[in-house]
Amino acid sequence: MVSSSKSDAKTPYYYQLKIYHIKGQAQESTVDGYLKDAYLPALHRAGIANIGVFKPIAKDTAEQLIYVFIPFKKFDTFLKLDEALAKDQSYLEQGKSYLNAAYNNAPYNRIETILLKAFSAMPEPALPQLTSSKNERVYELRSYEAATENLSLNKIGMFNDAEISIFTNLNFNAVFYGQVISGSHSPNLMYLTTFNNKEDRDKHWAAFGAEYKKISGLPQYQHNVSKNVTLFIYPTDYSDL
16 A cells, blocks of 8 residues: 555545444444445445454444444545445445435444544555454554643654654554544544454563653653543454455
8 A cells, every 4th residue: 555656655644434333233234234235345446445344342232333444545535435426326226225224224323433634654554464364353443532732743743753663663563543633532643553363462562562661751742642542343354454
């Protein structure tokens, strides 16, 4: 996913994280079918590659979540996506049971959308280089909220200046790092690292801790995270990532 042009490589991607809030097997099956047979193929035809679809490893009986990660090389592609889908006859046909669902038989409860802009130190997403099968993998989606906008920018600077290098050197297989530019919890940043399994994940974080201590105590990086939310997810069998 790395561009051959140096100028292109410096242009940050934009990411959309769509979160389907669903309840019950019927809704989950409908959304899975729509994403697998209609939505992802349509995005591929629109020139959008490497789309991720994930579900939490820990199951919640009250509500299920499906995360869809969509990378956009240009923000204009995001703005024009609905228009492109409306003209895609295959998409309209394959997704008709979802698209034309009745008001009293909706395929989901709500859709939440988070928009992000890639960090300058990793302006493009990356494919995980893992050896395990998808059903063994552990992906870790982290969200770092800050008390103020400036403190959030400080944490992003900390990533760009030091943390991303540590993650890269230790082969954390990060898919993306992004600043939340629109979402319900702001100021905020999010990133996704990937591992072959839980044991692999724990070994990587143990190694990270030793390196992180060298920078975490520096005075310029104090108090730049007020809340850390960590979610363990796994890719669906039809996910590109």
